[in-house]
Amino acid sequence: MGVKGLQHFMDLCCPEACVTVNLREMARQHVAKGQQGSTSTADTTSPTLVVDGMACLRHWYSCKDWVCGGQWREYMDVLKTWVEAFTSAGIRLVFFFDGVVEEQKRQEWVKRRRRVNREVSKLFRHMKAHGVQPGRELFCLPSGLATFTRFALRSLGQEVFCSVQEADYEIARYARQHSSMGILGQDTDFIIYDSAPYLSVAKLRIDSLTTVLYDRQRLCRTIGLAVTQLPLLACLLGNDVVSEEKMQHIRNDAMETYRINKPTPHSGAPQGQMVLAVSHLVSSLWGRDEVETGLIPQSLNLSAAQRELLKRGICSYLLPGQEVLQRGDISALPSAPAFEKNVSPEILKACREKHVAADGFMVYSVVCEGVIECSNTLEDEEDAELLPQALVYKPCRQHIYGLLLHGHDARTVNLIDGLHTYSSTVDLPTIREWFVYPGNPLKEPDMVHPVPISLPCDPPGLDLLWFGTGPEVSALRLLSFLSIFDCQEFAELFGAIEDSLLAALCLVTYIALQVPALSQEDLDAYLSQAVCLRLKSSQELQQIKLPFLCSRAVQLGSLYVRGLSHLLGANCASGCPLPSAALMPWHSFDGRLFHSKYLLAHSGTEKTVLLESDSSCLPLFVRLRVKLTEACRRRGRVLQSRPNLLEQSHKTTPGYREKHAGRHLGAGESWRERGETTGGLRHGGGWRERGEARGDRREYENRERPWERGRGMRGGCDGGQCRGRYQLAARWSHPPAPGK
Known part of the structure; x- marks a missing residue:
C-alpha cells in the first residue's frame, strides 16, 4: 500500500512533483535517448512499461455488476482494449503480480483482510435491505480476479510474471535492470525505489494515454x-x-x-x-x-x-x-521448507518456473513455501446455511496437497508398456492456510494435513505425472485430477463434451456433495448457465436484466468462481490433463447470467425456458443433470427440489426485513431454535460466533465426515439438513427470460 500519507502529500501539498505526461511522447523520447547512448538499437525500439498488475485490477474491472461473481467476458474485452491502446503506441508491456505474502508483511495483510470483511458485511446488509448492488464505496473485486487476470493477459500474448518476493521490489528491480521507461502502478513505494519513473494508473486516461508522473527529484527538492x-x-x-x-x-x-x-x-x-x-x-x-x-x-x-x-x-x-x-x-530467494524428501529437484525447479511465468497456480505455494492464502470472498456471515468457501473446498485442497507431497522415493514398474509409480510411505508435512472466511479471526494459520487421493493403484509420483509421456500417463493425469473431486466416473465424458463443461460438471458435483443445503434449483442454475454461456457474446450478457439481487445467489456465484481456482490448482498438480483455458471463468461462468438462471430456477420455470428454448442446450443440460444426479445418488446424496419463495417486488418499508425474516419454504422454527447441524457444522453459538471460532473449527475438523468412511469425498443429506431456509428479500413471480 506504500508509504503512509505520502500520496496525499504529493497530490495536495507538492503539485510541482506531479507532472502530467503523454505516454506516446514519453516513449518516443525514451527511444531517442536510448539510441543516443548506444550503438545498437535492438533493445530500444520497444520502450517498456512495467505494470503493477495488482494495482490495476480495480481500474480494469469496470463492469457494471461486480457482486454477482464477475462479468468475465466483458472483462476480457476491457483487458484486450487496454492492452491494444499501448501496443498501438509502440509500448511494450510487462506485467507483475503478487505471488507470495512475505511473513514480515503478514500482519498488514491480515489487517487489510479484516477491513474488507467489514465492508463485505455492509455489502450484504445493503443487498438484503434494498435488493440492489451497493455503490462504488463498497466495491469488492470479484473472487479470483488476480489469479484469472494473469492467465487472461497471457492469452492476449502479454509477458506476465508472478513474484517470488515482494512484488514491488521485483517490479522496481526489473525496471531498473532493463532501463524501462516507467512503472505504471498506484503505490508510493515506487517513489522511494531509485528505479524507473513512477506513473499513476489511477490518473491514466486510456483514450489519450496521458497520466501523472510523480517526480522523486522534485519531491526531494x-x-x-x-x-x-x-x-x-x-x-x-x-x-x-x-x-x-x-x-x-x-x-x-x-x-x-x-x-x-x-x-x-x-x-x-x-x-x-x-x-x-x-x-x-x-x-x-x-x-x-x-x-x-x-x-x-x-x-x-x-x-x-x-x-x-x-x-x-x-x-x-x-x-x-x-x-x-x-x-x-x-x-535472498525464499528457501523451500523441508519438502525435499517429498518432491524431486526437478519438480522444485518446475514449480518455480511455472510460478514465475504465471503458468501455474497453488503448486509453488504448497511445495516451495508450505503456506497458502486466500483473500476475501463475498460471503454473508449472517447466512448459517451456506458453508464458507474455505471449508467447502478444504477436502479438495487436502487431496491436492496429498498429490503434491506424497513422496517421490518410489519404485517404478513396467506394466504392459505403461509406467505406474508406487511410492513408499512418507510423513506428510502440514500446510499453513491463511484463508479469510466468517468465523476465522486470522490470528494464526490453520494447519491442514494432506490426504492422498484414492486410485485403483497407489498415488503416482509427480515426476511421472508432470514429465511422463504416453497414453497411459495421460489417462493417469485425468484420473488423478478427477479423483481430487471424487468424480472418477466422469472420465468417460472426456472428449465427448467440451473440456469447460467437463470441468463445470466436476465442480458442480463436488459442491453438491460438500454443501447439503443446496437444492436441485441451485444446481440447475449452475448447469444451465454453463450450458447457455457457450452461445452468448459479452454484449448479449450485458443486456440481461435482473429484477433484483438475491444475497444467496451472490454467495453461490462467488463459491463457484472460487471453485474454478481450485480446479486450476488440481489441474496443475495433476500434470495438466485439461488445458488451462478450459478452466477460465469466461468459458464457464458469468455472474449476471447465473443470477438470472437462479431466479428463473427458483421461480419454477420450465426447463425449456431455463435453457432459452435452444435445441442444442436442452439435451446437453439434461445429460449433465443426469450425470450429476447419478454421481450424487451413488454417494448417498439425494437432491431435493426446494424452490424459494421470491417476492414480486423488493420492499424497503420499515420493518419489512423483520416481517419476512425466516420466511422459507416449509418455514417453522429457525436453525437457531432447533440447534441443528448443517453440513457437519454446529450452528447455535457455533463456529460463526467469532469468540469461539477457532475451537469450533477444530471440532468440525475432528468430526467423522462421510467421505472419510469410504473411497473419495462423499456427502450425506437427510431431510432436516437439506430443508432450505433461505431468507430472501424479494419475490419474482413471473420473471422474464434473460435478454439477449
Whole structure:
C-alpha cells in the first residue's frame, strides 16, 4: 500500500512533483535517448512499461455488476482494449503480480483482510435491505480476479510474471535492470525505489494515454532530502514493513520540533506537516552520525528491536547495485521448507518456473513455501446455511496437497508398456492456510494435513505425472485430477463434451456433495448457465436484466468462481490433463447470467425456458443433470427440489426485513431454535460466533465426515439438513427470460 500519507502529500501539498505526461511522447523520447547512448538499437525500439498488475485490477474491472461473481467476458474485452491502446503506441508491456505474502508483511495483510470483511458485511446488509448492488464505496473485486487476470493477459500474448518476493521490489528491480521507461502502478513505494519513473494508473486516461508522473527529484527538492534519504523517510512515516505504530514516538517528537521551528502551519496540515516534519528530522540526522557506514543514526530514540526493524525496512528499498546498506537475507530467494524428501529437484525447479511465468497456480505455494492464502470472498456471515468457501473446498485442497507431497522415493514398474509409480510411505508435512472466511479471526494459520487421493493403484509420483509421456500417463493425469473431486466416473465424458463443461460438471458435483443445503434449483442454475454461456457474446450478457439481487445467489456465484481456482490448482498438480483455458471463468461462468438462471430456477420455470428454448442446450443440460444426479445418488446424496419463495417486488418499508425474516419454504422454527447441524457444522453459538471460532473449527475438523468412511469425498443429506431456509428479500413471480 506504500508509504503512509505520502500520496496525499504529493497530490495536495507538492503539485510541482506531479507532472502530467503523454505516454506516446514519453516513449518516443525514451527511444531517442536510448539510441543516443548506444550503438545498437535492438533493445530500444520497444520502450517498456512495467505494470503493477495488482494495482490495476480495480481500474480494469469496470463492469457494471461486480457482486454477482464477475462479468468475465466483458472483462476480457476491457483487458484486450487496454492492452491494444499501448501496443498501438509502440509500448511494450510487462506485467507483475503478487505471488507470495512475505511473513514480515503478514500482519498488514491480515489487517487489510479484516477491513474488507467489514465492508463485505455492509455489502450484504445493503443487498438484503434494498435488493440492489451497493455503490462504488463498497466495491469488492470479484473472487479470483488476480489469479484469472494473469492467465487472461497471457492469452492476449502479454509477458506476465508472478513474484517470488515482494512484488514491488521485483517490479522496481526489473525496471531498473532493463532501463524501462516507467512503472505504471498506484503505490508510493515506487517513489522511494531509485528505479524507473513512477506513473499513476489511477490518473491514466486510456483514450489519450496521458497520466501523472510523480517526480522523486522534485519531491526531494521540495522536502529538502536526497534520493538516498527517501527509504529512511518512508520507514519513519510507516509502510508495509515498519508499521505506523512502531515509529509513532519518532513522528511525535518530529512534529513537536517542527511546530516550534515553524509556527505557521503548512497549507497541507496535518498530512503536509507530518511529511515535512519527518523530512526535516531525517535531514538533520544525515551527516551527524555514521550513516555512510550503513548504521541507523544513533540519535534516534529506538530500542534494539525497533532499530533492527528499521534497518530491514530501509534495506527492503535497496536494489542491486545500491549497496550502501546490504539487503542481506531480504534479497535472498525464499528457501523451500523441508519438502525435499517429498518432491524431486526437478519438480522444485518446475514449480518455480511455472510460478514465475504465471503458468501455474497453488503448486509453488504448497511445495516451495508450505503456506497458502486466500483473500476475501463475498460471503454473508449472517447466512448459517451456506458453508464458507474455505471449508467447502478444504477436502479438495487436502487431496491436492496429498498429490503434491506424497513422496517421490518410489519404485517404478513396467506394466504392459505403461509406467505406474508406487511410492513408499512418507510423513506428510502440514500446510499453513491463511484463508479469510466468517468465523476465522486470522490470528494464526490453520494447519491442514494432506490426504492422498484414492486410485485403483497407489498415488503416482509427480515426476511421472508432470514429465511422463504416453497414453497411459495421460489417462493417469485425468484420473488423478478427477479423483481430487471424487468424480472418477466422469472420465468417460472426456472428449465427448467440451473440456469447460467437463470441468463445470466436476465442480458442480463436488459442491453438491460438500454443501447439503443446496437444492436441485441451485444446481440447475449452475448447469444451465454453463450450458447457455457457450452461445452468448459479452454484449448479449450485458443486456440481461435482473429484477433484483438475491444475497444467496451472490454467495453461490462467488463459491463457484472460487471453485474454478481450485480446479486450476488440481489441474496443475495433476500434470495438466485439461488445458488451462478450459478452466477460465469466461468459458464457464458469468455472474449476471447465473443470477438470472437462479431466479428463473427458483421461480419454477420450465426447463425449456431455463435453457432459452435452444435445441442444442436442452439435451446437453439434461445429460449433465443426469450425470450429476447419478454421481450424487451413488454417494448417498439425494437432491431435493426446494424452490424459494421470491417476492414480486423488493420492499424497503420499515420493518419489512423483520416481517419476512425466516420466511422459507416449509418455514417453522429457525436453525437457531432447533440447534441443528448443517453440513457437519454446529450452528447455535457455533463456529460463526467469532469468540469461539477457532475451537469450533477444530471440532468440525475432528468430526467423522462421510467421505472419510469410504473411497473419495462423499456427502450425506437427510431431510432436516437439506430443508432450505433461505431468507430472501424479494419475490419474482413471473420473471422474464434473460435478454439477449
